[in-house]
Amino acid sequence: MSLIKDVYTLDWIQRLGSRLGDPESFQQQVLSPEWNELSFKQRARHITVSMHPFLPENFSEAADWLEENAQDFSGLPGIVFPDYIDVYGQDHWDRSFRALKNLTAASTSEFAIRSFLLKDLKRCLAIMTRWAEDSNEHIRRLASEGARPRLPWGQAIPSLIQDPTPAFPILLKLLQDDSLYVRKSVANHLNDVSKTHPELILKLIRENKGEHPHTDWILRHASRTLLKKGHPEALSLFGFEGTDRVHVKEFKVSERVELGGELVFSFQLEVEALQKLRVDFAIDYIKKRGNRNRKVFKLSEGDVSAGRKSYARTLSFKDLTTRVHYPGHHTITLLVNGVEAASADFEVNGFS
DSSP states (O other), X not given: OOOGGGGXXXXXXXXXXXXXXXXXXXXXXXXXXXXXXXXXXXXXXXXHHHHGGGSOSSHHHHXXXXXXXXXXXXXXXXXXXXXXXXXXXXXXXHHHHHHHHHHTTXXXXXXXXXXXXXXXXXXXHHHHHHHTXXXXXXXXXXXXXXXXXXXXXXXXXXXXXXXXXXXXXXXXXXXXXXXXXXXXXXHHHHHHHHTTOHHXXXXXXXXXXXXXXXXXXXXXXXXXXXXHTTOHHHHHHTXXXXXXXXXXXXXXXXXXXXXXXXXXXXXXXXXSSOEEEXXXXXXXXXXTTXXXXXXXEEEEEEEEOSEEEEEEEEEEOOOOSSOOOOOEEEEEEEXXXXXXXXXXXXXXXXXX
């Protein structure tokens, strides 16, 4: 399986070197002895620095070159173009922001803009708020994505983690955006906020829910962490209320699971009347030191008619890059509208 850092192929490096005017020297510069050990982000920065001697000394002229050539190096590898602005444009704000705006459609400027936010949050957000009204969906998305308090792979913005509201004027302008690409970014931004400031998201839902279908979509997806956690008000705002007339029947779970194998479970829900239900299950995983960590998985969501509905699911216990499994006593819990409805224990066996 190829690694993400391998997007920088020899052909890509040679093409960029040819465009810079000296493919042999550029390739030699990039493929330094430490190249194989570098991570994806480290490789991107290494290429950025390697480009510098081949570009005009005048920053504005270098930015012109980047804008003229970025489309031919689009996609994820192309983040080296806005990254150049990040590294060398800190003393040229006006030209840098024009370049970041122009470059984002070819790849994305969401990572490069973080250092500018850290340097002057107010000035940066003022520019990004204007971008939220741009006709280009890539630029509108940059306004939202670039201002996320915690951006995966990007620098965190501590002031926005502490108080996310300075970025809200951007998000409010995008709540009815026609572009799904933009709406996903706004929802992800707000979901980030919900993890530290749930009251802000709940307030936003109360004030804006029902105003527009696009807004409702954003607010629903922005609430996914709160819903998974079973937050009572979030569940109520989206119609997931009361479980008195819902009963779990015939809950069956594998008693033992081998590491690398699968947990198998099934159950039925007996519903007395039509009701909107969110059905999740939680696994209390054993960690390396013997403590437990709960992970919630979504099973289904929507209106459920009166009667019995059957559910069956398997869950892999193969190790992932994000989760390592350990032998020991585990628990599975069924959650209906955020309420624990049934639970069962099972053992995970180690390799023999």
